Amino acid sequence: MYHIKEAFYTLQGEGARTGRASVFCRFTGCNLWSGRESDRQHSACRFCDTDFVGSNGKNGGRFADTDTLAAHLAALWPHLPTAATPYVVFTGGEPLLQLDTPLIEAMQARGFEVAVETNGTLPAPPGIDWLCVSPKGTTTLAIENGDELKLVYPQHDAPPSRFASLDFSHFFLQPMDTTGIASCGQPTTPLDAALAYCLANPQWRLSLQIHKTLGIE
Numbered sequence: 001m002y003h004i005k006e007a008f009y010t011l012q013g014e015g016a017r018t019g020r021a022s023v024f025c026r027f028t029g030c031n032l033w034s035g036r037e038s039d040r041q042h043s044a045c046r047f048c049d050t051d052f053v054g055s056n057g058k059n060g061g062r063f064a065d066t067d068t069l070a071a072h073l074a075a076l077w078p079h080l081p082t083a084a085t086p087y088v089v090f091t092g093g094e095p096l097l098q099l100d101t102p103l104i105e106a107m108q109a110r111g112f113e114v115a116v117e118t119n120g121t122l123p124a125p126p127g128i129d130w131l132c133v134s135p136k137g138t139t140t141l142a143i144e145n146g147d148e149l150k151l152v153y154p155q156h157d158a159p160p161s162r163f164a165s166l167d168f169s170h171f172f173l174q175p176m177d178t179t180g181i182a183s184c185g186q187p188t189t190p191l192d193a194a195l196a197y198c199l200a201n202p203q204w205r206l207s208l209q210i211h212k213t214l215g216i217e
Ligand SMILES: C[S@@+](CC[C@H](N)C(=O)[O-])C[C@H]1O[C@@H](n2cnc3c(N)ncnc32)[C@H](O)[C@@H]1O
Pocket: 030, 047, 048, 049, 050, 091, 092, 093, 094, 095, 117, 118, 119, 120, 133, 134, 150, 152, 174, 175, 176, 177, 178
């Protein structure tokens, strides 16, 4: 049984594939936070910008079998005559609590390239086409290679230098969105701090969450 919070068709707003049309599948649940505000400050990940509780969102639900979910997601792609490869991004919550090889293969059988956004603390099933790892605080990485490492910045207990030698093709800093989160009273904004770090350390590129500025999902 797969538990899906929501699913939608939009542009990827973050990282190396920013701007690419994508079907997003947001799994319910995370191993680093319950999703309850009362638990946030005691959790391994405290700055989450996402509601991943329940299965009541748009196109969400509980799916008993792989093919039913794959067909549901594939139907969100606009099947117009186009040369573009369909693209699905599995996120959450933490997608690696639920994503399995049959679902990856079912999407690929429908012509999709499969991307994953993960906190990197759980092993990934084989077959993923694009793997984005976003480390959190003092958690231990179970995945140390992939396509992009996208670090939310700043995290005082997760400096970029800890990840700079890992085996990724792209390294991004994504300014922490503190909207609605108790800010830690830093003198500079996360955007200013990330900008300065990327200028001083050109291995790192800036990832802005364009979907938020565009007002799209
Ligand atoms: C909601 S998470 C879901 C996937 C997975 N659990 C993870 O953390 O990578 C999707 C992306 O949003 C990023 N993110 C979460 N909260 C954020 C915030 N307040 N500001 C900027 N990025 C954030 C995460 O680091 C991750 O790259």
